[in-house]
Amino acid sequence: MSQQGRKALLTxxxxxxxxxxxxxxxxxxxxxxxxxxxxxxVPFSDPMSEGPVIQLxxxxxxxxxxxxTRVLEMVREFRRDDSDTPLLLxxxxxxxxxxxxxxxxxxxxxxxxxxxxxxxVPPEEVAGLNAELRRVGMDNIFLVAPTTPEQRIERIVAEAxxxxxxxxxxxxxxxxxLDTQDVARHVGIIREHCTLPVAVGFGIKDADxxxxxxxEADGVVVGSALVDAIVGAYGERGDGxxxxxxxxxxxxxxRRGIDQPAS
Amino acid sequence: xxxxxxxxVFAMVPDADGRFGAYxxxxxxxxxxxxxxxxxxxxxxxxADSQFQRELDEDLAHYVGRPSPLYExxxxxxxxxxxxxxxxxxxxxxxxxxxxxxxxxxxxxxKHMGKRRxxxxxxxxxxxxxxxxxxxxxxxxxxxxxxxxxVRRQALNVxxxxxxxxxxxxxxxxSRTLKDAMNEAMRDWxxxxxxxxxxxxxxxxxxxxxxLVRDFQCVIGREARAQCxxxxxxxxxxxxxxxxxxxxxxxxxxxFLGDESVAMxxxxxxxxxxxxxQHAAPLNAGTPGVLHGNRTYLMQDDNGxxxxxxxxxxxxxxxxxxxxxxxxxxxxxxxxxxxNDDEALAAFHTLxxxxxxxxxxxxxxxxxxxxxxxxxxxxxxxxxVNLSGRGDKDIHTVAEIDGISF
Numbered sequence: 001m002s003q004q005g006r007k008a009l010l011t012x013x014x015x016x017x018x019x020x021x022x023x024x025x026x027x028x029x030x031x032x033x034x035x036x037x038x039x040x041x042v043p044f045s046d047p048m049s050e051g052p053v054i055q056l057x058x059x060x061x062x063x064x065x066x067x068x069t070r071v072l073e074m075v076r077e078f079r080r081d082d083s084d085t086p087l088l089l090x091x092x093x094x095x096x097x098x099x100x101x102x103x104x105x106x107x108x109x110x111x112x113x114x115x116x117x118x119x120x121v122p123p124e125e126v127a128g129l130n131a132e133l134r135r136v137g138m139d140n141i142f143l144v145a146p147t148t149p150e151q152r153i154e155r156i157v158a159e160a161x162x163x164x165x166x167x168x169x170x171x172x173x174x175x176x177x178l179d180t181q182d183v184a185r186h187v188g189i190i191r192e193h194c195t196l197p198v199a200v201g202f203g204i205k206d207a208d209x210x211x212x213x214x215x216e217a218d219g220v221v222v223g224s225a226l227v228d229a230i231v232g233a234y235g236e237r238g239d240g241x242x243x244x245x246x247x248x249x250x251x252x253x254x255r256r257g258i259d260q261p262a263s
Numbered sequence: 264x265x266x267x268x269x270x271x272v273f274a275m276v277p278d279a280d281g282r283f284g285a286y287x288x289x290x291x292x293x294x295x296x297x298x299x300x301x302x303x304x305x306x307x308x309x310x311a312d313s314q315f316q317r318e319l320d321e322d323l324a325h326y327v328g329r330p331s332p333l334y335e336x337x338x339x340x341x342x343x344x345x346x347x348x349x350x351x352x353x354x355x356x357x358x359x360x361x362x363x364x365x366x367x368x369x370x371x372x373x374k375h376m377g378k379r380r381x382x383x384x385x386x387x388x389x390x391x392x393x394x395x396x397x398x399x400x401x402x403x404x405x406x407x408x409x410x411x412x413x414v415r416r417q418a419l420n421v422x423x424x425x426x427x428x429x430x431x432x433x434x435x436x437x438s439r440t441l442k443d444a445m446n447e448a449m450r451d452w453x454x455x456x457x458x459x460x461x462x463x464x465x466x467x468x469x470x471x472x473x474x475l476v477r478d479f480q481c482v483i484g485r486e487a488r489a490q491c492x493x494x495x496x497x498x499x500x501x502x503x504x505x506x507x508x509x510x511x512x513x514x515x516x517x518x519f520l521g522d523e524s525v526a527m528x529x530x531x532x533x534x535x536x537x538x539x540x541q542h543a544a545p546l547n548a549g550t551p552g553v554l555h556g557n558r559t560y561l562m563q564d565d566n567g568x569x570x571x572x573x574x575x576x577x578x579x580x581x582x583x584x585x586x587x588x589x590x591x592x593x594x595x596x597x598x599x600x601x602x603n604d605d606e607a608l609a610a611f612h613t614l615x616x617x618x619x620x621x622x623x624x625x626x627x628x629x630x631x632x633x634x635x636x637x638x639x640x641x642x643x644x645x646x647x648v649n650l651s652g653r654g655d656k657d658i659h660t661v662a663e664i665d666g667i668s669f
Binding site: 045047048049050051059062069092095096098124159167171172175 | 280293297298436437553566568
């Protein structure tokens with residue numbers, strides 16, 4: 001992340017949303033449009049940290065029975081044409097728990113997954129899972145929140161690898177009250193405690209907010225705005241081409257935004 | 264006979280990390296971790312504070328109306344013709360159910376923590392009403408999340424909450440029942456974590472909720488234990504309580520866990536029958552997993568997705584269960600059984616007609632199983648059933664089944 005001063009762009013979509021057949025072509029489109037890291041949401045029946053936009057993405061994917069096993073098949077298919085772009089799975093504990101830590105680690109690493117972020121597994125609960133992820137060389141990405149006390153950052157860093165994901169606001173994904181100065185302050189505190197790159201997510205919706213946040217971090221994540229643009233273009237007609245085009249437009253615009261020198 | 268192992272294993276759970284054996288824990292997003300740590304530390308301090316305990320005891324006595332009676336249902340027992348049955352009358356509490364024991368306690372915590380806004384999830388509406396009630400009394404802003412399906416089933420309680428000044432937010436995601444209401448309450452909490460206290464209504468959720476809700480509900484079992492000794496001269500042979508999340512059951516059971524002679528039965532909602540998969544009985548037909556902040560038994564499919572549940576009673580219509588129950592099942596201390604919709608409905612009618620007590624449909628599951636159990640016991644033996652709530656709120660549901668509309 002953040003090679004030669006270039007800030008990383010992470011793009012989030014829910015696997016199987018709006019249609020399972022669209023996911024792999026969409027991921028390639030995201031990479032072609034400037035995404036550096038693919039963040040692939042694993043659908044879950046109870047996505048507790050998601051705002052309405054991504055909740056609906058989970059529901060649409062589950063309407064097509066997109067399981068964790070199916071998500072790993074999609075990753076395997078993506079890897080046939082792209083062996084380089086880092087790919088991380090983001091989701092909730094239970095599908096991974098149900099598959100089993102060791103079975104998940106084996107299957108995910110064989111499919112070509114590089115890292116895992118389970119929103120509801122804090123460092124306190126991660127020991128068993130982390131041992132398995134380390135065994136297969138997968139990174140475990142942890143969240144740091146605006147409410148995380150400074151002394152707790154050490155504990156998170158001790159379990160984390162890959163990068164730190166800073167949640168830019170108190171709230172669910174897609175919320176709209178981003179405070180860039182506050183982000184800068186917190187990212188500064190995180191950097192005092194670790195050498196891992198810091199990506200910032202939640203509340204970044206366009207080129208301007210991405211550029212402002214990228215100035216303070218090593219990477220930015222765009223999620224809800226992308227999910228919304230894709231499903232809006234896909235529409236009732238199920239226009240996959242329009243969905244890919246909308247994704248390319250948004251991601252391309254954000255890419256240009258964060259590549260601009262800070263004014 | 265009444266051997267009480269004081270430093271029993273039951274007093275040692277949860278451990279410092281909130282675990283009951285393999286269950287419990289704190290499976291939440293990072294944003295909430297510091298709020299849980301703060302709650303845990305405030306609770307630890309206040310639960311040892313005699314002033315706080317005095318305040319709580321006064322509220323329980325003069326506002327809730329405790330102690331609740333232990334009533335011997337003689338006519339019903341005679342009809343069944345087996346063990347004597349005593350009912351722990353939580354239905355006589357202010358607001359009509361055991362839920363208020365916990366909301367009074369948590370609202371006092373909120374007050375001591377300086378939180379001006381409380382939120383709650385609710386299924387049948389009893390916990391929502393109990394939260395709205397105590398919020399009205401303390402002048403706290405109150406928001407209650409309720410699945411759209413439950414809003415329809417429990418219109419009376421929705422209106423009660425509104426009268427009490429609470430805002431009721433219908434939840435339209437997922438299965439539109441209690442689990443989805445809990446998701447939405449968690450989302451609200453994460454957004455307003457600085458000024459908001461989340462009053463969870465059952466012994467589930469992340470640590471320290473299963474611990475503190477248990478502690479607040481244990482007043483049921485402490486009273487029942489003393490009342491048994493006083494009224495029957497000995498401890499009961501069996502305890503029976505319904506289990507959704509499991510707060511009324513743990514409240515009754517916990518003070519008796521060390522009494523080896525007391526058998527315990529937690530009754531889950533069998534819905535249309537376990538074989539139909541249309542039920543809400545994770546301890547009987549589920550597998551361990553992680554939901555709503557804790558590891559416990561869940562109703563889940565082959566891919567770890569949480570399944571839709573069914574029960575005639577909104578308060579039991581939940582795919583998980585408190586982690587302490589999961590542990591008590593595994594160690595074999597409590598027997599977890601089921602009563603189906605039709606059995607609960609029959610028990611509702613029977614108790615109403617034979618004892619003049621109209622039970623909540625949730626509690627009717629416990630009554631249905633107790634009748635089965637009592638029939639296999641002798642008249643020398645006795646059972647305590649937790650009559651966790653009154654049935655007024657269910658009149659529309661029962662009438663609808665009988666084909667009556669108002």
